[in-house]
Amino acid sequence: MKYISEFRDGDLARQMAEALAREVQPERRYNFMEFCGGHTHAISRYGIAELLPPQVRMIHGPGCPVCVLPIGRVDQAIALALERGVMLCTYGDVMRVPASQSLSLMKAKARGADVRMVYSAADALKLAQDNPLREVVFLAIGFETTTPPTALVIREAARAQVKNFSVLANHVLTPAAVTHILNSPEVAQWGTVPLDGFVGPAHVSIVIGSAPYVPFAVGYRKPVVIAGFEPLDVMQAIRMLVAQVNEGRAEVENEFTRAVTPEGNRAAQAVVAEVFEHRESFEWRGLGVVPDSALRIRPAYAAFDAELKFDLTYTPVPDHKQCECGAILRGVKRPTDCKLFGTVCTPENPMGSCMVSSEGACAAHYSYGRFRDIPMVVETVAS
Amino acid sequence: MKYISEFRDGDLARQMAEALAREVQPERRYNFMEFCGGHTHAISRYGIAELLPPQVRMIHGPGCPVCVLPIGRVDQAIALALERGVMLCTYGDVMRVPASQSLSLMKAKARGADVRMVYSAADALKLAQDNPLREVVFLAIGFETTTPPTALVIREAARAQVKNFSVLANHVLTPAAVTHILNSPEVAQWGTVPLDGFVGPAHVSIVIGSAPYVPFAVGYRKPVVIAGFEPLDVMQAIRMLVAQVNEGRAEVENEFTRAVTPEGNRAAQAVVAEVFEHRESFEWRGLGVVPDSALRIRPAYAAFDAELKFDLTYTPVPDHKQCECGAILRGVKRPTDCKLFGTVCTPENPMGSCMVSSEGACAAHYSYGRFRDIPMVVETVAS
Amino acid sequence: MSIKKDYIRPLDFKNGRVDMNHGAGGRASAQLISELFARAFDNEFLRQGDDGARMPALPTGHELVMATDGHVISPLFFPGGDIGSLAVHGTVNDVAMMGATPLYLSASFILEEGFALADLQRIVHSMAAAARAAGVPVVTGDTKVVEQGKGDGVFISTTGVGAVPAGRRLSGSLAQVGDVILVSGTMGEHGVAVLSKRESLEFETAIESDSAALHTLVAALLAAVPEGAVRTLRDPTRGGLATTLNEIARQSSVGMMLEESAIPILPQVDAACELLGLDPLYMANEGKLIAVVDAAHAEAALAALQAHERGKAAARIGVVTEDPHRFVQMNTAFGGRRVVDWLSGEPLPRIC
Amino acid sequence: MSIKKDYIRPLDFKNGRVDMNHGAGGRASAQLISELFARAFDNEFLRQGDDGARMPALPTGHELVMATDGHVISPLFFPGGDIGSLAVHGTVNDVAMMGATPLYLSASFILEEGFALADLQRIVHSMAAAARAAGVPVVTGDTKVVEQGKGDGVFISTTGVGAVPAGRRLSGSLAQVGDVILVSGTMGEHGVAVLSKRESLEFETAIESDSAALHTLVAALLAAVPEGAVRTLRDPTRGGLATTLNEIARQSSVGMMLEESAIPILPQVDAACELLGLDPLYMANEGKLIAVVDAAHAEAALAALQAHERGKAAARIGVVTEDPHRFVQMNTAFGGRRVVDWLSGEPLPRIC
Amino acid sequence: MCLALPARIVALSDADHAVVDLGGVRKSINIALTPGVAVDDYVIVHVGHAIGQIDAEEAARTLALFAQLSAVPAEGALG
Amino acid sequence: MCLALPARIVALSDADHAVVDLGGVRKSINIALTPGVAVDDYVIVHVGHAIGQIDAEEAARTLALFAQLSAVPAEGALG
């Protein structure tokens, strides 16, 4: 697989690990946040943590769109499906996000809701066209990467005058979340979350470009390296961050030059701008209400806005009392700090959203990294 | 089972058979038509034919509402279900009536039509109330016996203002059919169907009374005995007909006095009159278009008339070329006269409607009487 | 981290429902198996915990018998049983009808997404109780989940294995002219009990399904007559007495002549069938058998049936006749004669 | 009237569909059985025509093995097979994994009203061909029909019976620390082949399901090493390699350490999984086995697998370790280490 | 035509509904077409509706007529 | 975040759709967001849409950088 396999090479990885071990200053501690769940997933799945020197600590950020979807939003979707009889379409990852009353879209489906997993927003529109007597709602989630396809499908629905299709939009904005974290008391005042730099999002940046991260480097003096999601990309980005820290620089660097430019994908930005406008504020699971951090459908496309069409009101719902997702998404805690981790909360029965997607910090650690929590003895006994 | 078991007594039957054997005049032939499928069924199921003297021949009449339902009407119902997406409700017997293109309601169901078997017209209305988003159509069939419940449910739907319920009414009238047969060339001119009297309908007469049959006795000089559907009732009715013939009388006699009065059920007649009016003509399978032989929903209840609601037009469709149902329903032929009987046409794959209901002449003979077509040897061999 | 129990959160058998995860083959599937199926059916073979089960060799001098049935009944619960007990009895009886001793059962569950775990639990417990009562353990099984609208609560396919003495031959093809036809009891209760709970037909009756395992009755019958005297055993399930007799007549190329007045039918079964326009001879039974027996031993066979708890109402209902047309006929109680044909189509309630 | 053939109008396998009559147990059911099932599966046992089948005693010195699986796959036809062949292979393999020789199959069909007879015929013929190729006849069966919207075309539950030498013990509970873990070939083809035809996921690939009967491969393996050297055989079906290894680890209370680079996976399987965000270790296989083998005989076992047509790509993928937590772990090809957990939930395509 | 059966009314449920008994089987039916029926009356039930009533005296008379006729086997033809 | 993969365009179906190949697996995707892509271009596919393109030269440069850095193990810290 060209442009994939080369970036997973084990020999290169070992050499890079050795280089990194030499490059870190022994007395120094490097605390980097990988904003994206994609990086979290790569770190866990490929066992990158094993290859990092002890001086480097990776902090998982809030960059998983499934994880930050608040309960109240899932509740809206479930109510549409269970009470209003709509055919609710969404991406597979969203099906198991816990909502109120021990429900999830998957459990609502088992209670008779018509919930369909789609691979693409276009599939949802097609379902609407194939079922003209049904109301079809696409529950859209995602960061800037996923917004352009949603915008396209809304424009397409408008062109084709599909009357029974609408979108419950939950598209959120990366820079707002980074700002929020940098301004959080743990980072800005108390320093309980020491943050020496960011591994920046690869696929978000394909769309928005690298330029939007310059303010963090300039204004907050934090190094940012935009990195691909293959494991060698991640290791290389860490090396680049280590170099910036060692040299006292704070710049936006781009490891993912093969797909990210400073200005991003103009065509994608244009269709998003045509269909969406900023929301004043939006609730993120874990981060709370973040100003100017999400998109809403423009009045010109109001007919396709499920919130207007079904006159939905948003009721915020607090997370499970003992769930530490919020603190974990802000980098304040680790999954194993949560009392429910691995006992009450598992991927089969997630109590919080971080345990749902394999990009969630809890799920990634549970599925791939749990062995690290216990001393492990490998004995080979000839029998 | 009171009022049932007593009328099935085998000892009485034997004695009555002996009496009947003495009562017939040896040289005479007695050709009686049992108008009703109910009598056809009783004769076959209880083996009454075995108990009749050879002089008495029973001719099966058109009194099976399933049998006389023409193909074009079933086609309408199938089209409503398959093409218009309605939930089509009907009585169980109707499910297998053959329609055009080798279809039946049961086969249409296997092709995705939503066809529901109901026990009562009221169940169809309830389905409409339980499924307010669906159009529910009740395919109503039946003679005067079955019309009052349909009338009641239409009145009830109107009272409850159920907007998604309508009735495709195929209620037909017994006296018109009898008149038609008496006027048919086979009976009236050619004499190929010698008719010495009628066993008259029991349950129809509960509703309409015995009086409507007087014209046949008076005008056509045919004895009529209204008889219950239990086997002793049938035998007794035959004895009464034999007596009328022997004595040269032609009267309407009532064997079923325990439930039939001359005037019938006034309450039932009233609700029928409120909801239904006469149709100028109606096609009967086998008999063709018979004037003034069916009912239609009155304009006051037009909202519940599926023919109007769905703007249905009626297209008559000829029966299977080799199917002799028509001649059989007129008493001109017997099931075994049909080349398809028992080979191409069986109850599993009925080619004609007479093979559908166990009240149909072909089905009754196939299911109960076939052994009579062949010489039978019963040998008991000790092994 | 200490070693965690396998499932910290047990299944919610009160309010929980089957979801797609329970069938995906992962940890949720394993939990359903261990907390419900393994516990309810527990026996030494199932406890092996593998994808199949290993059991001892058959008793010497015995041959192998195998029978299977899918159970798809609606409603799932009916007077006198449920799909769980039925799935045991239906297959145990098919093995027994071969003259074999039923030894082991397998069970394949196909669950519909959304099915209440409480109902599933009730069914599995009933099935386990039936298996225990019959002495035939469920030794291996499988569970799948299908999406809502692609199943009907639960389907259960069971397969039974049994051992039959090598010399014994029982088959629907062995009926001989002159043989006597026996039934082990009253006909039609199961069919009527199920119909009484069908939506839109509902009626009240004291009739319960006769669903029961018949292998001890078979053993008693076979012990009472010489080997070979019983030609055919068959349980008149779907299609009822009428259809099952027609099957045997066709297999053996014979006719049959029944006496209507000899066929035992409960008055309430008769009444319910009248009400629905159905014929009790076509109503399913799940705890009765038909025996075609050498006339010379018919009396002993009948006595053996009647001496058993499950055969008290056993009766001699007819004889096997020579008939190239393989008609099953009946002298009616009324005094006439008629064909008793195969069931044609579904037994739908009749208005005409 | 002359004697009529049983069914004057044969089933219309071109345009016909299953309707409720085919499951009512009457003449239509009998016709479907005789014109399709009996003809396709024809063998001396099925030909007995009874509600069960009688077969000879097991070979002496052998014990009985029984396994069952319900098959509910969607789509019904996929590259490399269909639900019919799968229903044979799936159960033959479960019997084989016990170290037994599969002897007989039973089949329970649950058909949905409206299912095209042409599709049913194709499936039954494929099933019959698979059974013939495997030398394991379908000796008894059952067919039910459920209303449209209460099934999904066709479900097939098969049960297999086999014979295992009395001294042989193979079980998921017998893995020992130090044992070697082998797989008989590349992982994940079946799962990917099926997903490639799922509505709304559709992609084009040359990958075919690996669906195949493995009993001759098992026989070759067991013949190559001393009795007892093979501790466990298991086919990594639902849940894939990862889940099946976790099952064994739990049953035997051991851990496992795998080498990612040693696990054979076709490049196209890898690519398809990348595309869908899935992991090939969780993709189902239907013609592969996992063997846990005494390290001393691992080489001989591997050679025996590789010498067989179905085991050419067999590989040694890891070892059994001591681990009270029963973790299955893996050294990644990248150089790290990670847990290889049970499948959790359904393998849904992932966007994140 | 039209399957219909005599059954005894065992309870009146409301103005339009009653429970009937037939040989121990009970079913709720509609009695709107037979105003005035009372408990213990026998009605004729068709598609879930009472469409008429059994006149007990007439029934007895019919049965008596059967019995009488068959009891006089030697008397020859009727009337 | 957001699973996305580089795949080669093997055919343009219409203005908005193309078939891509990833290791022998082919899938139809939407290319409306990457106007101007041509056969043999590598695009980045996310939820069935091409959201960007791979710059082959940059990719080669990145790989070269990896190799170079790791090939000079003795030179110590970067930069």
Ligand code: SF4
């Ligand atoms: S382990 Fe579960 S409950 Fe705890 S923080 Fe993570 S998601 Fe929340």
Ligand code: SF4
């Ligand atoms: S046997 Fe069939 S085809 Fe012939 S007349 Fe009767 S219904 Fe018609």
Ligand SMILES: [Mg+2]
């Ligand atoms: Mg069976």
Ligand SMILES: [Mg+2]
């Ligand atoms: Mg059975």
Ligand SMILES: [Mg+2]
């Ligand atoms: Mg049976």
Ligand SMILES: [Mg+2]
């Ligand atoms: Mg299984």
Ligand SMILES: [Mg+2]
């Ligand atoms: Mg359902």
Ligand SMILES: [Mg+2]
């Ligand atoms: Mg199995």
Ligand SMILES: [Mg+2]
């Ligand atoms: Mg299997």
Ligand SMILES: [Mg+2]
């Ligand atoms: Mg297996």
Ligand SMILES: [Mg+2]
């Ligand atoms: Mg069966």
Ligand SMILES: [Mg+2]
């Ligand atoms: Mg379906």
